[in-house]
Amino acid sequence: WFFLRRFAASMIVALTIPFSLLISFIYLFLSGKTINTISLSSIAIATGMVVDNAIVVVDNISRRIERGNRLQEAAVFGTSEMFLSIAASTLTTVVVFLPMLFIPGVVGIMFGELAIIVIVTLLASLFTAATFSPMLCSKWLKGNNGNKAGKIKLFSRLYEVSERWFKSWEDFYSRCLGWCLKHKKTVIYGFLAAFIFSMFLVRFVGNEFIPEEDTGDLRMSVYLPIGTRMEESDKVAQRIEEIFKSEVPESRYYYARSGQVTGIGRLMGQASGSHIISAGVKLVPKQQRKRSVDEVAYMLRSKIRDIPGVLKTDVGTGNPLNRLITGAGGKTIQLEIIGHSFEETNALAEKIKDILEKIPGAVDVSISREANRPELKIEVDRQKAAALGLDMQTIADSLNTFIQGSSATKYREKGKTYDIYVRLEEGSRSTLEDIENLSIIAPLPEERTSFATLENLASLKGVSRKAVKLSNIARIYETTVPETIERKNRERVVRVECNTYKRSSGKIIEDLKKEISKIALPQDIVINFGGTAEEQKKAFQDLTLLLLLGICLVYMVMAAQFESFLDPFIVMFAIPFTFIGVILGFVATGTTLSIITFLGVVMLMGIVVNNAIVLISYIGILRRRGMSMFEAVTAGGKDRLRPVLMTTITTLAALLPLAISRGEGSEIWQPLGITMIGGLSLSTLITMLFVPTLYAIFHRKADNAAAAAGGAKQ
Secondary structure: OOOOOOHHHHHHHHOHHHHHHHHHHHHHHHHOOOOOHHHHHHHHHHHOOOHHHHHHHHHHHHHHHHOOOOHHHHHHHHHHHHHHHHHHHHHHHHHHHHHHHHOOHHHHHHHHHHHHHHHHHHHHHHHHHHHHHHHHHHHHOOOOOOOOOOOOHHHHHHHHHHHHHHHHHHHHHHHHHHHHHHOHHHHHHHHHHHHHHHHHHHHHOOEOOOOOOOOOEEEEEEEOOOOOOHHHHHHHHHHHHHHHHHHOOOEEEEEEEEEOOOOHHHHOOOOOEEEEEEEEEEEOOHHHOOOOHHHHHHHHHHHHHOOOOOOEEEEEEOOOOHHHHHOOOOOOEEEEEEOOOHHHHHHHHHHHHHHHHOOOOEEEEEEOOOOOEEEEEEEEOHHHHHHOOOOHHHHHHHHHHHHOOEEEEEEEEOOEEEEEEEOOOHHHOOOHHHHHOOEEEOOOHHHOOOOOOHHHHHOOOOOOOOEEEHHHHEEEEEEEEOOOOOEEOOEEEEEEEEEEOOOOHHHHHHHHHHHHOOOOOOOOOEEEEEEHHHHHHHHHHHHHHHHHHHHHHHHHHHHHHHOOOHHHHHHHHHOOOHHHHHHHHHHHHOOOEOHHHHHHHHHHHHHHHHHHHHHHHHHHHHHHOOOOHHHHHHHHHHHHHHHHHHHHHHHHHHHHHHHHOOOOOHHHHHHHHHHHHHHHHHHHHHHHHHHHHHHHHHOHHHHHHHHHHHHHHO
């Protein structure tokens, strides 16, 4: 309404939104899909784009009415004149989303539904703009020709003032185009320098797999020395609950437990044992607190580490199911050390851990292989055991009964059966001496003459005829062994892991790679990055391929529409300047490059060329009507300024709530809005000057040839 100043014309454009979205919901119903965060976000993204086609059509019809055309004639010819342009601009956006339907992996799962909904919505908007909008124009715009605002005195003053504004903008833009055509080299080199400068800013842009949501979920594992009794772990758990109560007033509820983990915790690979405490806090919604969940987690780390006996803490934030969905369990950054030797891999893991702890932004640095667990090892002297007629099965069964217990009988009551286990009382099996004094029942000498000689029997001291002390036939000593041995592709692996705080995972990995390159790795040891870094690498490769494929498809669609290879090539120069706005938006807002923002860059490839298509297409029409290059460019830019501004501003306005949202889950989609607003706004300004100038340069020879031919005829 601000640009058209007509309620009827504005309403015709606005009605494109509900009718296009209605078709999208019909598709959701027919395909059996659901309304979820992906589908709703897709519709929100497409809302600003569905009016673009109707704006171009209604604006062109309005111009024809102003020039004296009849209503039906203006509707028919105004629509047909712009149909190829809006069809091409719609298809350029559609072909960018189309390959998303065939991408495998996490990206395909997350964005396949987004792509198909946006495609359906855009095609619906094209159909609506080509049929519904001109029909309404032929009916509703009746009586608006001539002095449109004169009949409504309330708006007459506003119309006159705004019309002067628009005329001044159009004249200014026309003069700018004229200046650009007279200073082509200055324009080309100036914008090229701006593009090169923006590339130097890339080093300040972080990268990560996917932004972490602030859902108010905070989970932690607190590690005590291995072998800590459950009673001692419970005391530490109570102190952790007291810290939650006093230091986290934003908490809605909290918990702390020690022992074995069951349910979703076991599914997520959460550590468990008598020495490990699992704790968590659920915070109130974001709008009701001042601190973010990361800030609360950072504070709790230092508080809990001060508790005596705590060796390390692992704190996780965000939605606990996200890592399950992406298949990247564990912490944000995981460095895998693959090798057979425990000593070499443990030493290298400790060295890398020390390096990682010094890198800014790395928190909760830990090694997945826990400290060795103490245990008693029993080495049986098989010759002595055989001399007494004892085999390994007898010794193992006896020790199992003494220490762990074995089922001696069963107790039956009311149709139910219960096993009765028998073992030594704790006082007889708690120390090393107790284990050494355990007696294994041995056969009598007359029963074992076939197994031993008199010399063997003479060497056994302190052996009774009925029982043999374990210390006489075995060496018993304390040792330590790994609690678990992790493997990947049948190779032993140990992981050095960490979470991030106020720094992107990509930048931390870059710093870590620089430091690791200075280390001389032992032979037969391989290092690679797993977890989210591995998933990020795969996703970025898929999206890069999608980006290149989208650019090729956009060029092919434009080549078919223009029936030329040159004009689409000129329009494609609008794409590189998109990155200027994207990079500046990233640096200004601290946004990182993730699969979400990468998706926004891919989407921009099909959107930013739309304005250039409408502009170049109209300039071509004017040139075919006999205008010179200078007149066609300046007049075409002047006539197309309003629809270009309208389409751009409506798209930006629809993305603005996405970019400034602060509610729960906004961390995922907010970067997408920032990416598209930054890229679209700046690229539009550059495109409106750079592309027409480039068009004049490439078509200069044809224009000169036409002028020479005209001079020859005269």
